[in-house]
Amino acid sequence: xxxxxLGQTFEDLLWFHPSALTLIAGMPVTVRGAGxxxxxxxxxxxxxxxxxxxxxxxxxxxxxxxxxxxxxxxITVSHKSQILALKGQxxxxxxxxxxxxxxxxxxxxxxxxxxxxxxx
Numbered sequence: 001x002x003x004x005x006l007g008q009t010f011e012d013l014l015w016f017h018p019s020a021l022t023l024i025a026g027m028p029v030t031v032r033g034a035g036x037x038x039x040x041x042x043x044x045x046x047x048x049x050x051x052x053x054x055x056x057x058x059x060x061x062x063x064x065x066x067x068x069x070x071x072x073x074x075i076t077v078s079h080k081s082q083i084l085a086l087k088g089q090x091x092x093x094x095x096x097x098x099x100x101x102x103x104x105x106x107x108x109x110x111x112x113x114x115x116x117x118x119x120x
Contacts, residue, residue, distance in 0.1 A: 002044035003053065009110070010054070011038045015061040016116075017068050031083060031119055033068050033090070037061075038111035039102065046106030060105065064112075067097035087117050 016034035039060065041047050051057055071093045077083060091114040102109045 002048045004041045004044035004047045004106075006041060006044055008041040008044075008054075009038065010040075010057045011111075012036050013038065013058055013061065015064040015068075017065050031072060031117060033072070033114060034116040035064075035091075035113040036111070036115060037064060037109060037113070039107045040110050041106060042103070042108045043106030046104075050105050060102070060107065063098050063101045063105075064094065067094050067101070070097060083119055084117060087114055090114055090117065 013036065014034070015037055017032060039057070051060070068090075071090055075083075075086060075090070077086065091112065094114065095109065095112050098112070099109055
């Protein structure tokens with residue numbers, strides 16, 4: 001019997017990229033990103049194989065931090081003032097990259113927000 005249940009939810013988990021990333025914006029610009037995400041269990045047995053206890057669910061944030069790094073490295077803008085305008089695009093690309101990885105863990109991402117996107 002799994003310690004997880006089908007449809008079990010984990011709400012408002014925090015994610016953040018632990019270090020600033022540099023992108024080219026007419027000149028190199030360093031950015032940081034952070035936000036929240038929520039998950040629901042779609043396959044309890046698979047989740048239990050990857051995440052021993054529900055208290056460890058926060059470590060799934062690594063899926064988002066890795067995906068954020070991949071998304072940001074492919075962004076180019078002509079001036080750093082345009083970075084904040086990309087928030088919606090980055091959020092969509094982040095979701096697209098992260099969803100298959102969460103699905104492989106037996107989880108479904110029900111919410112994702114990019115709440116902080118700031119040039120450093």
